[in-house]
Amino acid sequence: xxxxxxxxxxxxxxxxxxxxxxxxxxxxxxxxxxxxxxxxxxxxxxxxxxxxxxxxxxxxxxxxxxxxxxxxxxxxxxxxxxxxxxxxxxxxxxxxxxxxxxxxxxxxxxxxxxxxxxxxxxxxxxxxxxxxxxxxxxxxxxxxxxxxxxxxxxxxxxxxxxxxxxxxxxxxxxxxxxxxxxxxxxxxxxxxxxxxxxxxxxxxxxxxxxxxxxxxxxxxxxxxxxxxxxxxxxxxxxxxxxxxxxxxxxxxx
Amino acid sequence: xxxxxxxxxxxxxxxxxxxxxxxxxxxxxxxxxxxxxxxxxxxxxxxxxxxxxxxxxxxxxxxxxxxxxxxxxxxxxxxxxxxxxxxxxxxxxxxxxxxxxxxxxxxxxxxxxxxxxxxxxxxxxxxxxxxxxxxxxxxxxxxxxxxxxxxxxxxxxxxxxxxxxxxxxxxxxxxxxxxxxxxxxxxxxxxxxxxxxxxxxxxxxxxxxxxxxxxxxxxxxxxxxxxxxxxxxxxxxxxxxxxxxxxxxxxxxxxxxxxxxxxxxxxxxxxxxxxxxxxxxx
Numbered sequence: 001x002x003x004x005x006x007x008x009x010x011x012x013x014x015x016x017x018x019x020x021x022x023x024x025x026x027x028x029x030x031x032x033x034x035x036x037x038x039x040x041x042x043x044x045x046x047x048x049x050x051x052x053x054x055x056x057x058x059x060x061x062x063x064x065x066x067x068x069x070x071x072x073x074x075x076x077x078x079x080x081x082x083x084x085x086x087x088x089x090x091x092x093x094x095x096x097x098x099x100x101x102x103x104x105x106x107x108x109x110x111x112x113x114x115x116x117x118x119x120x121x122x123x124x125x126x127x128x129x130x131x132x133x134x135x136x137x138x139x140x141x142x143x144x145x146x147x148x149x150x151x152x153x154x155x156x157x158x159x160x161x162x163x164x165x166x167x168x169x170x171x172x173x174x175x176x177x178x179x180x181x182x183x184x185x186x187x188x189x190x191x192x193x194x195x196x197x198x199x200x201x202x203x204x205x206x207x208x209x210x211x212x213x214x215x216x217x218x219x220x221x222x223x224x225x226x227x228x229x230x231x232x233x234x235x236x237x238x239x240x241x242x243x244x245x246x247x248x249x250x251x252x253x
Numbered sequence: 254x255x256x257x258x259x260x261x262x263x264x265x266x267x268x269x270x271x272x273x274x275x276x277x278x279x280x281x282x283x284x285x286x287x288x289x290x291x292x293x294x295x296x297x298x299x300x301x302x303x304x305x306x307x308x309x310x311x312x313x314x315x316x317x318x319x320x321x322x323x324x325x326x327x328x329x330x331x332x333x334x335x336x337x338x339x340x341x342x343x344x345x346x347x348x349x350x351x352x353x354x355x356x357x358x359x360x361x362x363x364x365x366x367x368x369x370x371x372x373x374x375x376x377x378x379x380x381x382x383x384x385x386x387x388x389x390x391x392x393x394x395x396x397x398x399x400x401x402x403x404x405x406x407x408x409x410x411x412x413x414x415x416x417x418x419x420x421x422x423x424x425x426x427x428x429x430x431x432x433x434x435x436x437x438x439x440x441x442x443x444x445x446x447x448x449x450x451x452x453x454x455x456x457x458x459x460x461x462x463x464x465x466x467x468x469x470x471x472x473x474x475x476x477x478x479x480x481x482x483x484x485x486x487x488x489x490x491x492x493x494x495x496x497x498x499x500x501x502x503x504x505x506x507x508x509x510x511x512x513x514x515x516x517x518x519x520x521x522x523x524x525x526x527x528x529x530x531x532x533x534x535x
Contacts, residue, residue: 053435085441096436100454110440113450155436162440 003062004029004197005050005166010059010070012045012221019045021221022059027166030195034208034229037218038244043201046218047168050199051088052081063087064165086114089159093171095151097143103130103154104139110162122161129157133187149180153187160191167191169200205248209233217241301506322500323507329494330507333487334515340406340486341472347411348418348471349464355419356426357448370419377416383477385409390481402483410478414471421463425456458530465523469516476512487511 003026012020019042027033035043048054050061056070064087068080097106107126111117117125130136133153138146143154152172159167169188173181185207192198192211202208208215208229215232217225219240225232236242303317351373358370377385389405400408429452437447476488487508495504 051439053439082441082443085439088439090436090439092432092436092439094432096430096432098433098436098451100458109450113446114441158436158440 001028003027004064005199006060006062007046007050008060008062010046010049010061011057012042012049012054013057019221020049020056023221023223025216025223027197027199029165029197031213032192032196032198032200032211033214033216034212035199035201035216035218036203036205036208036244038247040220041218042221043218044170047170047199047201050166050168051085051090053090086162087165088168089162089164089166090168091152091155091159091170091172093174095143095148095155095175097151097155097158099143101142102139103135103141103143103146106143106154107158107161110158114162125161125163126157129160130154132160132190133157134183147180148176149183152176152184156184156187156191166197166199169198169202171201171203173202173204203248205233205245217244219244316502318503318506319500322498322503326494326498326500326504327507330487330490330504331511333485333490333508334511336403336484336486337472337475337488337515340403340410340475340478340484341468343403343407344410344414344471344475345464345468347407348414348467351411351415352418352422355415356422359419359423360426374416374419377413382409382413382474383480385413386477386481390483402478402481406475406478406481406484410471410475413474414467418460418464418467421460421467422456425458425460426452428459429455461530462523462527465519465526469519469523472515472519473512476508 005027007025010023037043049056061068108122111122135153225238301316305314355370358366361367386409389409437451478484479489491504491508495501
């Protein structure tokens with residue numbers, strides 16, 4: 001099977017600091033990959049390189065048939081990056097809903113502005129996706145008037161409305177109060193069941209164990225271990241994975 | 254007639270009583286502020302009442318104004334209000350446009366655009382408005398550009414306020430978080446779409462209260478345009494009749510009252526707008 005996302009020798013420098021030290025990763029269509037690792041291990045940076053929120057320094061990103069080398073310049077590169085963004089949907093830790101638009105407008109914004117879809121059609125798509133995350137009942141509300149968990153569900157609907165091929169989640173529950181985490185994870189589980197390709201950077205080990213097809217462990221900019229959840233979580237091969245899991249077990253992040 | 258006490262007027266709970274006490278306290282405060290304003294206003298009127306008296310052998314007097322002159326010239330001076338408002342509105346529109354470009358230039362990574370913006374802001378903020386107004390009357394004709402007085406004044410005021418307001422706009426644009434931009438970029442928006450749809454609407458909401466302040470300040474600074482002698486707004490009319498009939502003080506007092514009333518009205522409008530904006534935030 002051809003992978004839908006393929007990272008080859010991906011490197012990223014922030015100034016002199018090497019944050020990603022040559023990552024190789026393949027993600028198959030319909031696969032759910034959870035990326036775990038300590039903060040500062042480069043997992044978010046890797047995720048953000050996939051849709052070029054961070055421009056990678058070296059290596060190649062292949063996504064849904066597009067091959068984009070790092071460090072490209074000019075119109076052609078920009079066009080490729082734009083296309084990569086169209087086939088990826090991203091969900092952020094801090095939701096980043098647009099506060100000056102209603103929930104419905106938030107979800108319609110991408111289809112209408114980026115795809116140039118007519119409003120009636122976009123509204124149909126937006127309402128369908130809001131229903132998917134259980135937020136249709138708040139469609140006329142503004143983001144400041146809903147809870148964090150609800151915001152994140154709307155943010156997921158906003159990404160889904162663009163009908164992406166891959167969903168990227170950057171610690172989607174880390175900014176939430178503990179009692180609100182469940183509703184967001186439920187929505188994500190639903191997406192996984194529907195066969196959505198997902199790359200999830202997370203600290204939720206329970207979610208990773210239950211939903212992931214594969215767990216990827218990162219440490220200091222390197223991919224140190226990957227495999228089925230039960231293998232990685234029960235029989236970690238790498239001592240950094242062991243240390244990470246111990247930290248979770250004792251309740252620290 | 255029902256002689257029983259009405260039930261809905263009776264305090265229903267401890268919380269209700271506390272809330273009513275709080276409201277009473279607010280009312281009393283506002284009433285006292287109102288009374289104090291009244292006293293200050295009376296004192297101001299008294300200051301211009303032309304009274305003379307002696308207290309314990311020391312003579313006192315207040316400022317004397319010629320009420321006959323005031324009555325006779327009221328309409329002429331008030332006739333400048335329209336012109337003053339016209340200058341202010343046209344200038345603020347020009348200022349907003351310039352401020353927007355200057356703010357975008359200031360945030361641009363394209364060197365000439367950045368330079369143009371910082372050069373403009375530096376030059377305008379580094380020289381007095383009074384001087385700038387004369388400049389447009391004296392320098393432009395040398396280039397063969399002869400603007401009607403009003404437009405030269407609008408150009409000077411607009412350029413001046415645009416430079417100051419660009420800082421407000423820049424702060425507004427910077428106040429829109431990085432996360433907002435990233436969310437828009439991740440959706441596939443271009444830079445133009447990101448600015449127009451996400452950044453500017455939020456930046457404007459942030460910038461509206463200080464823009465209101467600038468507009469109020471501008472209605473008063475429009476008086477400087479009178480110095481050129483070509484625009485017959487409030488200040489020009491006051492100076493003209495005052496000088497002609499040797500009643501400068503009366504004429505200026507009248508102009509002052511008109512300016513004050515105008516700013517009071519504008520301030521009221523502004524707080525309405527602000528209240529509405531903050532409502533949208535919740």
